[in-house]
Amino acid sequence: MPNATVNLIPIPAKSRPTRCEGPHCQMPIYKVPHPATGRQHPVSVNVAIDERCTWPTDTAPGLGVSHFADCPDAQLFRSRRGAGAARGAQ
Numbered sequence: 055m056p057n058a059t060v061n062l063i064p065i066p067a068k069s070r071p072t073r074c075e076g077p078h079c080q081m082p083i084y085k086v087p088h089p090a091t092g093r094q095h096p097v098s099v100n101v102a103i104d105e106r107c108t109w110p111t112d113t114a115p116g117l118g119v120s121h122f123a124d125c126p127d128a129q130l131f132r133s134r135r136g137a138g139a140a141r142g143a144q
């Protein structure tokens with residue numbers, strides 16, 4: 055199944071990219087508040103995932119996709135977070 059439902063996440067104007075911490079990734083990403091949760095979320099501008107992606111400029115916002123969709127180290131993030139959350143819950 056192609057991923058037909060890609061959620062585009064707005065990147066505010068003047069956002070500055072940072073580098074993904076994934077050892078195999080190092081892609082430029084933006085950390086922006088996720089529209090649904092309000093929590094900081096890694097977002098990448100990747101036209102291979104969705105051609106509507108655009109880089110933000112000083113005057114215009116951009117559009118990106120959740121970096122978990124294209125990060126080669128996404129599992130590493132998730133397992134770290136998941137482990138922490140699971141321990142905290144118990």
Ligand SMILES: [Zn+2]
Binds near residue numbers: 076079
């Ligand atoms: Zn990454």
